[in-house]
Amino acid sequence: MISRLHDPNYDRWASQIKRTGGCRQPIHLRGKVEHYDQATGHLLHRYSTNQEPNGVLRVPCKTRRASRCPACAEVYRADTYQLVRAGLVGGKGVPETVSAHPCLFVTLTAPSFGAVHARREKNGKVLPCHARRDAETCPHGLVMSCTERHGADDPRLGEPLCPDCYDYDGSVLFNAISPELWRRFTLALRRRFARLNGLTVKALREHVSIAFAKVAEYQRRGVVHFHAVIRLDGPDGPGSPPPAWATVDALAQAVQHAAAAVTAEIKPLARTFRWGTQLDVRPITMDGDLTEQAVAAYIAKYATKAAECVGTLDRRIQPLDNLEALPVRDHARRLIAACMRLGENPALADLRLVQWAHMLGFRGHFSTKSRRYSTTLGELRAAREEHMRAEKITTGRLPLFDEDTVLVVAHWQYAGQGLSAGDQLLAAAITGTPLADSLRSEAAHE
Incomplete structure (x- = not known):
């Protein structure tokens, strides 16, 4: 740390750290980029990392996992918030009239695989x-039986009352099959909504389109459930209103039917899975108890999390790893062991349970959306990059030229990732990040 502070290039290094947003695991790149006039071959601008501190350019890791990099995860959370909110009130290329479309907030849960310790409240009383x-x-x-009133931070929450009775195989298999269960739910939802209105699915497309955005959340017991925003649009997407007969009540009926009807089978084991009996379906209103801001914030919060709440790891577990030596809860260890054991069955190779043992079998995307729901993360990132490019031109760090007449030649090479312990401390001070967050990120990476 002292060596870095006395480095003549410290100011430039600190500037890099600021421009990564305080990323705790920045990627190091070595190389150059050159801009040439296509007509004359004249070199207009050159950038090289030769003059950078340590000869590298540090760029954000852009992970979504808060356990690995809180700074980059916060950017991902904010982007997800804007994406979800745009589909509820407009903006980011979505017309504001979308706020009048029928919309539901739906939570699909997993079935029970055995009694676990839980914290339940009623009228504010535990x-x-x-x-x-x-x-x-x-x-x-x-x-x-358990008569204790558990605190919110009780480590026993999610632990089975009897680990030997708990269906660990069923838990990880449900996680593995849940993406397919969600896909079948969306198909059944469209079929049921069409039938409720006396239409075929093909005819429904001429009047109504159903858009959604969803996120997966881990429960303390180690299974995922899904939170989803489901919206009714006209045939042309969010820019067209749905017909008057496409109501939020009819959509709620279709959701309840589809959630109860769909199943997914793992044929080699002759096991059939379905959603749990706890189904939450609530309309989203701009001035009611469940507002668009609350929904967008709730979904975005879980977009940066994974299975950490279960007490597992945020890295892949290798088959040769000693499970007994892993720094995880016993419940998580049993779930991981179930993944490893089931993954040895050639008939279950498609589930890739060994590769996703650290995720307790779940291998789907945490946040997804239908094509027409709203903007995309790619478009949000492109707008941010364009803003940063314009800022570089304004401050004179990049010349202004016509992109149609300029040839860009770039050569980059990966040169490592992360920060040393001393750099971690300085980065925390520069960006104002609590030191504990920095140390937690470093420990998670190790």
Whole structure:
């Protein structure tokens, strides 16, 4: 750290750190970029990393995981917030009239795989976990009851009352099949909505389109459930209003039917999975209890998280790793072991359970949307890059030229990633990030 502070290029290094937004695991690039006039071959501008600190350019890692890099995850969260909110009130290329379209906030949960410790509240009062007067004793000699009122940070939350009775295989298999279950839900939703209005699915497309944005969230017990915004549009997408008969009540009926009807089977094991019985369907209103801001913030929050709340790792686990030595909760260890054991079955190779054991079997995208819901993350990033380019031209760090007449020749080489312990401390001071966040990020990376 002292060496960095006394480096003659410290100011430039600090500028790089600021421009990465305080990224804790920046990618190091070595190379150059040159701009030539296509007509004359004259060199207009050249940038090389030779004069940069340590001879490299540091760029953000752009991960979505808050456990790895809080700074880059915050950018991803903000982009997701704007994406979801634009589909509710307009903006970012979406007309504001979309705010009048029928829209629901839906939560699809996983089924039960065994009783777990839980924190339940009613009217602001914490209830006993699993208070049962006539509680049964399981085959392993444990009484299936818990009268404690767990705190919000109780490490036992999500842990099975009897680990030997808990269906660990079912839990990881549900995670693995849940993306397919979601796909079938969207298909069944369109079919049911069409039938409720006396139409075929093909005819429905001429009147209504159904758009959605969804995010996956891990419950403490280690299974995923999905939060989704589901919106009704006209046939041309968010720019066209749906017909009067396409109501939010009809959409809610279709959602409830589709959630109860769809199943997904893992044929080699003859196991069939469906959504849990807990289904939450609520209309989104601009001035009600569930506003567009609250929904967008809720979905964006979980877009940066993974299975950390279950006590597992945020990196891949290799088959040769000693599971007993992993720094994880016993419940997470059993879930990982189930992935490893089931993954050895050649009939389940398509589920890739070994590769996704650190995610407890889930291998789908955490946040997805239909094509017409709103803008895209790519468009938001492109707008940010254009803003940064314009800022460079304004400050004289990049010359103004006609892109149609300029040839850009670039050569980049990967030169590493991350910051040393001393650089971590300085970066935390420069960007105002709490030191604990910096150290947690470094520990997660290691």
